[in-house]
Amino acid sequence: MEINRVNTRIIPFRFEYHSPSSLGEALTILSRYGSEARILAGGTDLLVDMKQRLVEPRHLVDIKRIPELRLLREDVGGFIIGSAVKLRELERSEAIKGRLPLLHEAVSSMGSVQVRNMATLGGNLCRASPSADAAVALLALEAEVLIAGPTGAKRVPLEGFFLGPRATLLRPDEILTGVYVPYPPEGAGSAFIKLGRTSLDLAIVNIAAALKLRGGIVEHCRIAMGAVAPKPLRLRNIESLLSGRELTPEALEEALGMVEASIKPITDIRATAEYRREVSKVLLRDALKTATERCGGRRS
Amino acid sequence: MRIEFTLNGRRRRVDVEPNQLLLNLLRDELGLTGAKYGCGIGVCGACTVLLDGEPVLSCLILAVEVDGKTVETIEGLGEGGRLDPLQEAFIETGAIQCGFCTPGFIMAAKALLEENPEPTEREIREYLKGNLCRCTGYVNIVKAVKLAAERAKYLT
Numbered sequence: 001m002e003i004n005r006v007n008t009r010i011i012p013f014r015f016e017y018h019s020p021s022s023l024g025e026a027l028t029i030l031s032r033y034g035s036e037a038r039i040l041a042g043g044t045d046l047l048v049d050m051k052q053r054l055v056e057p058r059h060l061v062d063i064k065r066i067p068e069l070r071l072l073r074e075d076v077g078g079f080i081i082g083s084a085v086k087l088r089e090l091e092r093s094e095a096i097k098g099r100l101p102l103l104h105e106a107v108s109s110m111g112s113v114q115v116r117n118m119a120t121l122g123g124n125l126c127r128a129s130p131s132a133d134a135a136v137a138l139l140a141l142e143a144e145v146l147i148a149g150p151t152g153a154k155r156v157p158l159e160g161f162f163l164g165p166r167a168t169l170l171r172p173d174e175i176l177t178g179v180y181v182p183y184p185p186e187g188a189g190s191a192f193i194k195l196g197r198t199s200l201d202l203a204i205v206n207i208a209a210a211l212k213l214r215g216g217i218v219e220h221c222r223i224a225m226g227a228v229a230p231k232p233l234r235l236r237n238i239e240s241l242l243s244g245r246e247l248t249p250e251a252l253e254e255a256l257g258m259v260e261a262s263i264k265p266i267t268d269i270r271a272t273a274e275y276r277r278e279v280s281k282v283l284l285r286d287a288l289k290t291a292t293e294r295c296g297g298r299r300s
Numbered sequence: 301m302r303i304e305f306t307l308n309g310r311r312r313r314v315d316v317e318p319n320q321l322l323l324n325l326l327r328d329e330l331g332l333t334g335a336k337y338g339c340g341i342g343v344c345g346a347c348t349v350l351l352d353g354e355p356v357l358s359c360l361i362l363a364v365e366v367d368g369k370t371v372e373t374i375e376g377l378g379e380g381g382r383l384d385p386l387q388e389a390f391i392e393t394g395a396i397q398c399g400f401c402t403p404g405f406i407m408a409a410k411a412l413l414e415e416n417p418e419p420t421e422r423e424i425r426e427y428l429k430g431n432l433c434r435c436t437g438y439v440n441i442v443k444a445v446k447l448a449a450e451r452a453k454y455l456t
């Protein structure tokens with residue numbers, strides 16, 4: 001069984017391919033096959049795993065031909081983005097660029113153009129990578145995930161969706177159908193920053209910050225970081241420290257001093273835990289600076 | 301499974317296995333060996349083809365997924381025995397050496413010029429960052445894309 005374990009030329013086992021044209025049909029297939037089935041969206045992660053036999057599903061359920069999962073539409077106070085919407089579609093959307101610049105900045109930074117033409121927003125979330133760029137931006141935007149299952153649909157905050165690396169709330173018979181992303185407050189500024197070995201690589205650390213100032217006082221502050229804990233993280237303690245205060249050098253120093261205690265980075269192939277702790281402070285400083293500069297609609 | 305798709309302008313009907321990758325269908329069954337197997341994990345861009353006009357990685361797409369769609373490979377470029385202007389430009393600027401990465405680069409560059417006919421050097425580098433070249437470096441490749449863009453502008 002060691003044969004082909006690291007051969008990435010082929011997928012070395014058989015499976016059945018399903019391409020449902022409706023959500024109902026997809027849910028029926030998932031209910032029938034349970035954990036023997038996997039959902040195929042962009043395939044940029046799943047097929048790589050299958051080539052290496054890290055997962056060996058007997059059934060693949062391709063959700064890319066389900067029209068409602070491919071919709072990108074305005075909803076009350078925000079956007080609903082279908083889970084099978086490609087990253088490249090978000091990058092090209094003037095509406096996303098104008099109303100959700102933080103998400104736009106994050107998805108534009110992901111992978112290569114080839115990868116963005118394939119990878120979906122839902123796939124990035126369901127993969128539950130601790131470094132998922134879109135997840136970090138969506139946490140700072142306080143997005144909610146839309147889940148459909150045999151008993152109906154539900155809507156839960158994205159923050160509770162991630163359970164750990166590669167683990168989410170989703171059960172084998174459920175599908176992430178989309179994400180609801182509320183608009184940030186009028187006049188808020190935001191920044192997404194990713195530190196990677198190359199611009200193509202996954203993040204060593206990434207950060208998303210959204211900030212609104214009124215008369216120099218922080219009125220709205222959301223900060224999320226990736227690759228510094230088992231899952232993408234909201235830094236609520238720093239948010240509340242800064243809220244209601246002026247963003248003075250002292251306040252900033254105090255915030256930076258809280259970073260280390262708020263994160264739990266590990267050492268892996270991309271960086272050491274020690275490096276991540278240090279660089280997280282630099283990224284927080286940079287993200288808050290850039291977000292502040294972009295407050296009031298200015299955006300370079 | 302029976303699929304039907306348009307390949308380089310021709311309607312094709314083929315039987316594929318669910319676990320067959322688009323790259324292997326093109327190379328092993330249809331004899332189109334331009335797209336290359338490089339890394340197999342979505343990092344090198346050597347397998348780049350256009351799917352409905354957009355550059356994608358054929359080593360990470362199942363053949364069944366292209367049912368009803370349009371696929372273009374390097375073999376579809378050029379007309380009547382003449383090379384595509386991008387191919388000409390790659391040769392003239394010395395942007396090719398061993399040639400392994402070239403089909404992927406040219407297909408990606410084709411899509412770039414289609415959507416942005418006058419890209420800056422920065423835009424070219426950004427768009428082509430998913431394609432790796434281990435021989436020439438990237439200077440001449442960027443020059444080639446610029447040259448092809450300039451000629452296209454001159455012609456129109």
